[in-house]
Amino acid sequence: MSARAIRCARGVVLLTLALAGPGQAQTAGPSPAPDHMPKPGMTAPEMAGRAAGRFPQPVRVGDLPGRLLLQPEESQPVLGRVTGLVRRNDGGADVIVRLDGVLGLTWLGLQPVAWSGVGSRLVAVPAEAVALLGEHVALMGLTPERLHALPAFAPGSATAVQPDETLRLGIVRPFH
Template identity: 75%
Template structure:
C-alpha cells in the first residue's frame, strides 16, 4: 500500500471516529411534547387532552390499570382504582399510591410514593391518557402527583363502573 493511500485511509478513519464521537456526546435534548410541563393548569391540561383523540371507555375498565410516567422506562407511579366527580362537576381519576410499604417485598412491581402505606389521590381526567392496557400521567409531574392531597371520599361522588367517559390516547414513549 502506498503512503498516499495509507494517509487517506487514516484520514477517513479519523473522520469516521470523530463523527461517531460527536453523535454520542450528551447534550440538552428538547422536552418531547408529551411530557408534562411543571405548573400546568387544568385548562392547559384540557387543551392538550383534546388533541389526544379522546376515545369512549367504560369507567370499570379503567380500574386496576397501572399509572405510568411518560418516559421510555415507564416507571409505575400508582394504580387506578376508579373515577369520581367533584362538587363542581369535574371528573377525576382516583389513583392509589402504595408508599414505601407497598407490595414490592412480595416480588410484585413496586409502586412508590414518599410516605408509608397506601393513600388515594384524585387526578384530573385531563391529566391522563390511555396507553394500551395502562394509563399514562400526561399533565402532572410525578412530584406534583405525590404532592396531591389525600382524597376525602365524602367530598366526591363515585362514578358507576358502567358509565362511559372519553379519555385521550397516547402512543408508546420509546
C-alpha cells in the same frame, strides 16, 4: 486465501468490534423533554386543551380500576394504580389513584412503584391529566412531583362515577 483463513479474519474483526464497546453519545447533557411530557405548573385549562388533542375515546368507567398509572417516559415507571373515578363539583371527573410506598406493593414483591412514602394513600387526579396507553393509564398533565404533592383523597367525599358510565379519555402511543 483459504476458507479457514477468511473465517479466522472475520472472527478477529467481530471480536475487535465486540471489545471496542458502545460508542459515545453525539451530544453531551440531557436531551430536551418531548412534547408529550407534562410541563411543570400546568393549569386546569392547559391540561384540558392538551387532553382534547389526544383523540378522546369513549371508555367504560368500570374498565379503568386496576390499571397501572405510568410515567410518560421510555422506562415507564409505575406511579400508582387506578382504583376508581369520582365526579367533581364542576361536572368533570377525577381518577382516584392509589400511591403505594415501601409498605405497599413493593414489600409483596409485586410491581414496584416510584413513590417513596410509607404505606399507601389515595389521590384524585383530574381525568384531563391522564391518557390511555394500551392496558395502562399514562400521567400526561402532571409531573410525578405534582402527583405526589396532591392532597390525600378521602373515600366518600365525592360521588363515585358508576361503572357502566362512559368517559372520554385521550390515547397516547408508547414512549419508546
